Amino acid sequence: MSQIYFDHSATTPLDPRVVEAMLPFYGANFGNPSSLHWTGQQSKQAIDEGRQQLADLFHASPDEIVFTASGTESDNMVLIGVATQYKPQDCHIITSSFEHPAVLETCKYLQKLGYEISYLPVTPEGIVDPESLKQALRPNTRLVSVMAANNVVGTLQPIAELAKITKAQGALFHTDAVQAVGKIPLHINTLPVDLLSLSAHKLHGPKGIGALYIRKGVKIAPLVHGGGQERGIRSATENVAGIVGLGKAAAIAGAEMSAEASRLVKLRDRIIAEVQNQIPNAYLIGHPYKRLPGHICLGFAGQEGEAIHLMLALNEEGIAISTGSACSAHNAGQPSYILMAMGMDAVRARGSLRITLGRFNTDFEVDSFLEILPRLAANLNTITSREFAAVS
Numbered sequence: 001m002s003q004i005y006f007d008h009s010a011t012t013p014l015d016p017r018v019v020e021a022m023l024p025f026y027g028a029n030f031g032n033p034s035s036l037h038w039t040g041q042q043s044k045q046a047i048d049e050g051r052q053q054l055a056d057l058f059h060a061s062p063d064e065i066v067f068t069a070s071g072t073e074s075d076n077m078v079l080i081g082v083a084t085q086y087k088p089q090d091c092h093i094i095t096s097s098f099e100h101p102a103v104l105e106t107c108k109y110l111q112k113l114g115y116e117i118s119y120l121p122v123t124p125e126g127i128v129d130p131e132s133l134k135q136a137l138r139p140n141t142r143l144v145s146v147m148a149a150n151n152v153v154g155t156l157q158p159i160a161e162l163a164k165i166t167k168a169q170g171a172l173f174h175t176d177a178v179q180a181v182g183k184i185p186l187h188i189n190t191l192p193v194d195l196l197s198l199s200a201h202k203l204h205g206p207k208g209i210g211a212l213y214i215r216k217g218v219k220i221a222p223l224v225h226g227g228g229q230e231r232g233i234r235s236a237t238e239n240v241a242g243i244v245g246l247g248k249a250a251a252i253a254g255a256e257m258s259a260e261a262s263r264l265v266k267l268r269d270r271i272i273a274e275v276q277n278q279i280p281n282a283y284l285i286g287h288p289y290k291r292l293p294g295h296i297c298l299g300f301a302g303q304e305g306e307a308i309h310l311m312l313a314l315n316e317e318g319i320a321i322s323t324g325s326a327c328s329a330h331n332a333g334q335p336s337y338i339l340m341a342m343g344m345d346a347v348r349a350r351g352s353l354r355i356t357l358g359r360f361n362t363d364f365e366v367d368s369f370l371e372i373l374p375r376l377a378a379n380l381n382t383i384t385s386r387e388f389a390a391v392s
């Protein structure tokens with residue numbers, strides 16, 4: 001049985017070029033970058049190069065990049081690092097109601113500490129309306145955090161406009177760009193964002209390494225205290241191999257982005273058109289084209305509760321897709337808060353399939369998928385709930 005991986009929003013396979021760049025740092029080049037001797041300095045140079053490669057992807061300056069351990073850590077750093085510079089009553093934060101838990105759970109934590117958080121609504125097409133931001137801003141709003149692309153529906157958010165509105169009020173604008181980095185151009189010189197989170201494993205880089213772009217002059221309080229690495233903003237001996245891998249992944253993504261995005265858009269739109277053609281009750285969730293190049297989210301009218309069975313049946317055929325974000329594997333079968341935020345009722349919000357394509361997917365794999373999915377969808381009611389019990 002062939003294996004097809006269509007779950008790139010959960011994580012991506014490492015690009016072999018990234019592995020090759022990282023390998024020496026698991027062998028001969030083992031030095032601590034803070035050491036002044038030859039092996040320490042080799043590591044330091046490698047970090048400098050990784051930082052430059054990542055900065056180049058954003059047209060940013062290397063001293064605006066701080067390496068972290070994950071997208072989750074970057075998001076925590078921003079929210080907590082901005083909020084704790086103020087007393088709770090002096091700091092109102094705005095975010096959207098369909099952010100990743102890395103933002104939403106951190107907001108809940110801040111609420112417990114007394115900070116006020118406003119959650120912007122989302123349209124049925126999965127977009128945050130800039131008008132709603134204008135209404136939510138207050139004189140004490142210090143930070144607005146809206147993701148660049150949603151992890152479940154794949155919709156792109158109007159971050160340039162949201163950032164402009166935020167800046168006019170004098171607050172900071174952060175975007176969780178974990179799903180967008182390396183897939184769509186994000187040039188910081190023309191995009192007025194102050195802070196941007198990313199994670200290497202979503203762009204064919206390694207797991208356990210992320211970064212935060214911090215615009216020059218923007219201050220955040222550190223979350224991790226210690227030896228003063230990363231200009232004191234994020235102490236800890238650096239993950240040198242991870243940084244090298246993230247830098248290489250960024251360089252590859254930057255060089256190949258435009259050709260790769262066109263290729264993925266063609267594959268994506270072929271799947272959407274064919275599925276709607278062959279499966280009468282299938283519908284696309286989220287905006288038809290304001291979406292990530294390789295991202296599809298499908299619902300099945302009247303059979304929403306069966307989506308998980310369909311995902312498991314596809315898995316039996318060697319095809320890996322998901323019913324939501326990886327985090328929702330822990331609460332499989334529950335309505336998705338992201339779909340509910342888009343105005344879906346609890347029944348419809350239980351059933352979606354997320355198909356996310358990436359660098360190594362081929363036309364041939366899409367052909368196989370389009371042959372297998374309609375056949376399995378036609379048999380939906382005959383699939384037993386045995387598999388469902390296994391994951392719930």
Ligand code: PLP
Pocket residue numbers: 009010069070071072073075100102147149150151176177178179198199200210325326
């Ligand atoms: N933000 C978004 C939008 C994500 O999709 C994810 C991961 O799925 C994260 C943050 C967390 O990133 P990490 O897995 O590096 O902690």
